[in-house]
Amino acid sequence: MREGLQPVSPSTLARLLTSEADARRVADLIGESFDPAETAVAAFELPDESGWSVEAYFADPPDEAAVRDLVALAAGAEAAAALVFEALTPKDWVAASLDGLKPVQAGRVVVHGAHDRHRVPANALGIEIEAALAFGTGHHGTTRGCLIGFDQWNKARRAGGATLRALDVGTGTGVLALAAARAARLPVVATDIDRDAVVTARANVRFNKAADRVRVLQAGTLTRAGVVDAGPYDLVFANILMRPLIGLAPQIRRLLAPGARVILSGLLPGHARAVVAAYRGQGLRLIRRRTLEGWVSLDMELPRSS
Incomplete structure (x- = not known):
């Protein structure tokens, strides 16, 4: 990317x-x-x-x-x-980015820029992200693939019971963390290796009134106390790239609760098989694979018996 x-x-x-x-x-x-x-x-x-x-x-x-x-x-x-x-x-690069950005919708969640605030349906849950920062790469298929996977998981999960927890690895602008916090009302830990991304994500969390549910940390690995202590996690997003996804597989596995869903993206079609193999090696199973705009996302799950 x-x-x-x-x-x-x-x-x-x-x-x-x-x-x-x-x-x-x-x-x-x-x-x-x-x-x-x-x-x-x-x-x-x-x-x-x-x-x-x-x-x-x-x-x-x-x-x-x-x-x-x-x-x-x-x-x-x-x-x-x-x-x-x-x-x-x-x-005018800012104007160009706004022209190219359209709202991204998955279920009730609609991710949009300020210029499209008026286009969010009344019954939708809008997440507003600064367009030039959130969609600078134009790879909408990765984010939308994760949002669709999240929406399907959220609709199927059991209501009530114990509080579920979410982790967003490589949060970027915080879109996926915000979706989990606002649509599913989950407490979320969001991490990113880049300091500017952490600053941006924290600002977006405050703007979207989710600071009580989302904690954003700067971290290059998933072994720091703030990440480990908040687990185990029932939902994990990792929208990054093939090599870090494979490298992080053992760390992610150690943070999972039984039955956890792991939604992976940032993958070209030729990279998906290697990532599936890495997570199968950690005991997860593939639930669903989707391809949007040339980018692959994977829904994987840790069996409850593991």
């Missing part, structure tokens, strides 16, 4: 198609070499799995020879020669 936000009105785009390792090295070196207020750089896997792309946006036209020299240092002369520069037409 793409990381980072484009600067306001960039004038020039530099793009390189390459391997994952070279893409990350190039992105790191360019990011370290230019003023972050004037430049934004991202490395991300292409949706068709044909490789990785590096995109660097410059507020002012850069010294192209200097940029190529940096690419050569990071990935070699061949990559430097393959770097493509493109002049961009001035554009």
